[in-house]
Amino acid sequence: xxxxxxxxxxxxxxxxxxxxxxxxxxxxxxxxxxxxxxxxxxxxxxxxxxxxxxxxxxxxxxxxxxxxxxxxxxxxxxxxxxxxxxxxxxxxxxxxxxxxxxxxxxxxxxxxxxxxxxxxxxxxxxxxxxxxxxxxxxxxxxxxxxxxxxxxxxxxxxxxxxxxxxxxxxxxxxxxxxxxxxxxxxxxxxxxxxxxxxxxxxxxxxxxxxxxxxxxxxxxxxxxxxx
Amino acid sequence: xxxxxxxxxxxxxxxxxxxxxxxxxxxxxxxxxxxxxxxxxxxxxxxxxxxxxxxxxxxxxxxxxxxxxxxxxxxxxxxxxxxxxxxxxxxxxxxxxxxxxxxxxxxxxxxxxxxxxxxxxxxxxxxxxxxxxxxxxxxxxxxxxxxxxxxxxxxxxxxxxxxxxxxxxxxxxxxxxxxxxxxxxxxxxxxxxxxxxxxxxxxxxxxxxxxxxxxxxxxxxxxxxxx
DNA sequence: AAGTGTGAAGTCTTTCACAGCT
DNA sequence: AGCTGTGAAAGACTTCACACTT
Numbered sequence: 152x153x154x155x156x157x158x159x160x161x162x163x164x165x166x167x168x169x170x171x172x173x174x175x176x177x178x179x180x181x182x183x184x185x186x187x188x189x190x191x192x193x194x195x196x197x198x199x200x201x202x203x204x205x206x207x208x209x210x211x212x213x214x215x216x217x218x219x220x221x222x223x224x225x226x227x228x229x230x231x232x233x234x235x236x237x238x239x240x241x242x243x244x245x246x247x248x249x250x251x252x253x254x255x256x257x258x259x260x261x262x263x264x265x266x267x268x269x270x271x272x273x274x275x276x277x278x279x280x281x282x283x284x285x286x287x288x289x290x291x292x293x294x295x296x297x298x299x300x301x302x303x304x305x306x307x308x309x310x311x312x313x314x315x316x317x318x319x320x321x322x323x324x325x326x327x328x329x330x331x332x333x334x335x336x337x338x339x340x341x342x343x344x345x346x347x348x349x350x351x352x353x354x355x356x357x358x359x360x361x362x363x364x365x366x367x368x369x370x371x372x373x374x375x376x377x378x
Numbered sequence: 379x380x381x382x383x384x385x386x387x388x389x390x391x392x393x394x395x396x397x398x399x400x401x402x403x404x405x406x407x408x409x410x411x412x413x414x415x416x417x418x419x420x421x422x423x424x425x426x427x428x429x430x431x432x433x434x435x436x437x438x439x440x441x442x443x444x445x446x447x448x449x450x451x452x453x454x455x456x457x458x459x460x461x462x463x464x465x466x467x468x469x470x471x472x473x474x475x476x477x478x479x480x481x482x483x484x485x486x487x488x489x490x491x492x493x494x495x496x497x498x499x500x501x502x503x504x505x506x507x508x509x510x511x512x513x514x515x516x517x518x519x520x521x522x523x524x525x526x527x528x529x530x531x532x533x534x535x536x537x538x539x540x541x542x543x544x545x546x547x548x549x550x551x552x553x554x555x556x557x558x559x560x561x562x563x564x565x566x567x568x569x570x571x572x573x574x575x576x577x578x579x580x581x582x583x584x585x586x587x588x589x590x591x592x593x594x595x596x597x598x599x600x601x602x603x604x605x
Numbered sequence: 606a607a608g609t610g611t612g613a614a615g616t617c618t619t620t621c622a623c624a625g626c627t
Numbered sequence: 628a629g630c631t632g633t634g635a636a637a638g639a640c641t642t643c644a645c646a647c648t649t
Contacts, residue, residue: 235589253480362462
């Protein structure tokens, strides 16, 4: 009579980072009317090994059926619940340049537990314009807006030079989760959670692997001269 | 008399993923006229521990001076070289929607070893228009364009439904590195290197941590009722 | 005196391989 | 008969702490 299952285990970070991928694949399966999947099938859709998938899911509880697989709808629900997506999260986007506007218009968010409820900029020429159906508001109003609309997460999409100030406003407004698109490291209090997405970084990582592969296939076992 | 240093060690993936951050911080220091940094200082700028930084750099070789630190310009050069950025990389962006246009206009690439040399779309209404100074070309021409301009990396910024087809074109054009912004898993031959950037995934990871933190501070030691 | 470079220890993550359930 | 859930082994990454160099 223990009520809910192994809920109290800590979920490893590496697992948390993959749960959204599983959820997205499950949603697609559900839309195709698929009712049940094996770990093997789901893992293939996401591009991980089935052992890893099963280990990941085991941290949420025991929601599969041995000999059969997982019920798509039930597993979706359990992952959503683990991620905290049974409620919607309100987010704000700061910086209405090209990237900010693209993020505002991005509709990969809808149906994924996330709603954009505020767009902010500090440029008077941009404030008051309508982007993706929302009126752009001044960054200075963030404390009031964050409180009124229950904003949990801020996306910083400003140019690099304004990002630190934007982060300061966000923190001052009491928001403790930031997704940073500006190519700078933000210095925030340690209770604030930051994730960073940097295009140049991603491309450089690809460039590294590209170069390695080239070195391996074009010059197998050859020493390259010093530069 | 061993010629170049510990060049032949494999660089761990985790290290490679951080090298661009170090490089970016070093570039900023260089612009400020700083000539030398300690591991402690550089690590603080990037937000990692100094031990991790030193271990990372040790995989490239021994480019510091004991008791002193690292010469900013020399270390920048060595990291650039390790990443393969002593040459510029040409990239193509596929999909000229909001996100694709934002990426095309993004100038965090310039000065970071990366140049956008082609913009592609399949919509006749978009082909031929000018975006960020480049003419949008048909995806069908990718094989020719890739060969002519030496494209090494493709960014896929199409809607989810067109991403698989875009990936197929990219692979058919002989490009072996992809940065995927569409919220789907791409199925490609194993010699093709893929990295994925998914906004909804990033936000969901933040939401998870947000929720955890809330649970810890608001209800310490309390059991939450089953839903 | 200061700060790098690195073995060794500790932690986290993945993979293996199979017992156990349906 | 088939597929999950999981201990145990292997591997990757991080942190420690100090010998070594300037």
